[in-house]
Structure formats: C-alpha cells, structure tokens
Amino acid sequence: MTKIILSTGNIVSGGPSIIRKPGTFRSNLELTNSLRSNFLAAQEDYAAESAHSNGAVNGNGSANVIEVDAETGGRPPASVWTAHKDGVLYVPAIDWDAHGLQEEPAHYDVTAKLFFLPGAAVSQRSQFAKEALAHVLRELRAPAVDLLIVSFPGMSFEGDCEWEADRINAGQGNDADEIATWPAIEELHRAGLAKKLGLAEFGSEKLSKFLQKVQVRPVVNQVNLKNCCNVPPPLAQLAKEQGIELLVHSDCTDILPKGTLRDLLGQRQGGAGLLADFETGTGGLRGDLTPQWVVKYTAVVRDRGVIENKGYFAGAELADE
Template structure:
C-alpha cells in the first residue's frame, strides 16, 4: 500500500462519478467526465473592496461583481506572496506539506495545478480545497460574522441561476449558496431571499410592450419546480420571506395560481423601458406584493467573463491553464452555475455593514 499516496473520494452530482487521486494522477470511475467545483468570493466589499466607478445610466451589478472578484483575487495573492517566497525552494513550493511528482500537497490534500504562474504566487497557496470544492480565494472562516447580533440587521440575498446551470440541480445550488452566506455572516437566517431566473427581462419601447414581451419569457414549469425548493428553504426557517425578480403581470398571475408560498417581493428592472407597467402595479397591489426596482443583470457572470477572470491573461488570476499552450493551471470547460449577492443593513441606522458575492462554477475535464 506504500504506492498509494492519496485516496480522495469525491462524489459529483448524484454520486455516480468518483475521483481517485493515485500517485498524483486522476482516474475516473462510472464513465463520466471528471468535474471540479469552484467557489469564488469577493469578501466584504463595503470594508475592503475596490472603489467602483459608477457611470450614470450604465452601472450594473455585473461590474461590481467582476471588479470585486478581481480585487479579492489580487489581494489574496499579495497576502500570500511573502509566504510563497519564504517557502519556495529550488522552484518547488512546500505549502503546509510536500511536493511530490509535480503535485503540491496543501494540508494533506493533493492540489493538481501547474505552478508556472508567470510571477503570481502558486494557486495552491492562495486557494484552498474544502468540502469537495476549490475556494478561490481561500476563506478564513474565523473572521466570519457581523459586528452585532444578527437580529440587529436586515439581511437580503439575491440568487441568480445562470443559463449554464442544470435545472435539476437548482435546489442543490440554492442550498449551497444560502449556506455560504449564512456561514459568512454567522447568521441563522436571512430576512429576504430573492430568486432570479435566466432569460427574464423588462425591455421594450414602453412599459406596455415590455410587459407583453415578459409574458412569454423563461419557462413556467422550470421556474415552478425551482420555486418548490425555495419554499423548502422558507419552511426550514432559513429565509423568512422569499421573492422573485423580473416577473411581469401575466407571468406573475400564472405563477401565483400554482405556488404554495407566495412571493412577498417582485424586483423589476425598468431601466430599458419607462415606468412600472400599470397591469403589474395593479396586480401587485391586489395581491399584496411589494414591487422593488433594481439594476442587476440577469446573466450576471457570463462564461467568457469568468474564464477571463480566472485565466492567464492580463488581469487574470492564473487559476486556469492557457487555452493555447495548456500550461499554467487547471484545464477543462468552465461553466458558471450561480451567483448569490448578499447585503446586511443595520436596522437602526440604515447603514450597509456587509455586502458581497459568492459564485459557483464547474470545470469539466474530458
């Protein structure tokens, strides 16, 4: 058994795929392609995030997300650069462990990444494997929590399901995303959880046209199936209230007839039309649903943007391999699955104390 350096069982999706890390090599059982789960985070962008330049009429949350992720990656690399310099020896890094057969061992786990990072600290230094996922950057959970008791805050969370996410796994993604927020804020529950589905918008020459176009967007059956999982989070006491985003009058009316737990909020982005459509305003008033304006993008983290953030190019984090040479990092097809945005506001003062994002993605290797 001496040849067995590490046995790492990692269940993917339904548990049918298992990774075996043997002598520094991955093997696949079950006939599926290997997949790695990535968790990206911005940290608290209120206290330590970048200064975002907001252009009037053009600012949206995808700029805040991408800028904040890039800033957090860079900060983590700088924080661990001194550690990497001290521990580097003969071109090999000993990160809380050993280097054997080209695989860096960090905290006893094999991190199979190429450390040719073009001047950046090796990826294994500023990221961490935990609970079957690669955290980019690594998170010091001992620093988690709010300054006061959670009851002193109004916590709002918005969950974006991205186009590349499997509908069948949305319940899993919702639970993962909410658990991360609760762990980051050290809170037992959030006050409001808003769900954003892909392919939904309010766009048109006027509010009436935008409302008509919205009626045929999305997929009612998929959204209702996902909402059942959101209702479960509400019943479990993890989300005190639940809401929707980008539902027009016709779509919302159909939705309300078929759900068990009704949404308390409907967020809409009317930047690309004019005003709130009168039919939607009337329906919301009759049904006791609060209408809130927002400036978020539905496709908040496109696939190309994520690959650029994690790639080897200028401003990239160096996590992914160069697509042309295959050198420098992890290889495979990258698919963003979800993004969650959270905000903690001090109730008595109306001040945002903590705001940030998590994002989930999967890297599939043939």
C-alpha cells in the same frame, strides 16, 4: 468534475455605505471587479503569509517574496492562495473565523439575491440554492436571511414603453422550470433559513400564472426599469391586489457569462492564472468551465440605515478533460 466556489469578501470599504447613495456600477461590473480585486489581494496576502511561515526573511527582518510559478505569469502558485476541501476548490481561500457581522444578527436586515445561470442544470437548482444560502449564512454568521430573492435566467424588462416590456416579458424564461424550481426555495423558507421570499423580473402575466402554482407565495417582485420609466400598470395592479411589494433594482440579468468567468480565472492580463491557457493548454487547470449560480448578499444595520456588509459568492463546475 471540480466544484469551484468564488468569493468577493465584504466589498464595503471605507466605512458603511448609506443605502440612499446610488450605485456607481451595475452588478455585473461590481461582481467581476470585486472578484478580480479579491483574487489579487489573496495572492499578495497569502504569499506574504507563506513566506513568513517558511522563515523566508531577509537581512532587514522583512519577508522575501515567495517563489512564483513561471507558468502562471509570475503569480504565486494556486496552492498558496486557494483552498481545496471536501471536493470543493475555494477561490480564494476563506478564513471564516475572520468574517461575520459586527453586531447581533437581529440588528440587521439581510437580503440575498440568488441568480440561477443559463447553461447550468435545472435539476441541480435545489442543491445550488442550498449551497449559495449556506455560504451567505456562514459568511455573516447569521441564522437566516430576512429576504431571499430568486432571479431566473432569460428574464428582463425591455421595450419601448412599460406596456411593451410587460408584453415581451410574458414570453421570456421557462414557466415550467421556474415553477419546478420553487419548491426548493420553499424548503429553505420552511427550514427557517429565509424568512421571506421574492422574485425578480416577473411581469403581470408570468406572475399571475406563477402565483396559482406555488404554495409559499413571494412577497416581493424586483424589476429593472432601465429602459422604462414606470412600472407596467397591469403589474402594479396585480401586485396591489395580491399584496406583493414591487422593488426596483439595477442588477444585470446576465451577471456572470461563461466567457467572463474564464477570463477572470485564466492566464490573460488581469486573470487569476488558475485555468490553463485556452490556446496552449498550459499553466493551470484544464476542462470546460460552467458558471452555475451567483448570490449577492447585503446586510443593512436596521436602526441606522447603512450597509455594513455586502458581497457575492459564485458557484461553477470544471469538467475534467
């Protein structure tokens, strides 16, 4: 088994983004496009750095292009731009010393949204949550996040109207798995790593049952109303009675499908060339690839209302053949 951690780095470019500015992409496209861009940048940057360190310079004093791996379509070999440490393969390699917030953490509102992905073991969600949050805190050099939102697989708000969406939502997900997972999230809160907790895509019936079973109650419920104009009235009423803030988001619930991840890391055009060709079995790592979790993080400068740092980490497992 090989554990893989993928990262986008800070995807805020050209200066901080105003929060009020609407997003151009839903988060699945934002995630995949950002990962692809970061892989390409790392291949170019680490290859150039390696060429310099090996003294590969031409007569003009500039670095020659590092030798490429013919089996990976002319890309630099994975050993140049990825890093393997303590049994984890980082894609790309991360220079942690170059990361961090520009000001003291107290000046920011930091939100992390953790997506548990379908197909990953429910019994490992405690470890997934610890891994995901640890990477965010290390990336930002922050002691805690202000809000940790949890998104469970198989949840959405879809229907012809808000009443229908709320009714359909009641039968989605897995109540037992969601409640069994929550103590691991509560543990992060009690450890001081997540000041407040939240949920995503919980309708009135699911939220009501959930609140009766947990010790640390969520203070936020995030819903995607792409197919509905309004929050379902039963949900709005329940949230008001229980003191839960309702937030609207535009994240994709199926944020990193298995096939998408294999394409990102594979040999096809636009892929990173890390995995072996699916048909021939040549050119890279072999095995069954399972996405396990994704965490999206945002650091907002509190007194200026701008996003300074935003990005994603994703965890996956490659089962050796």
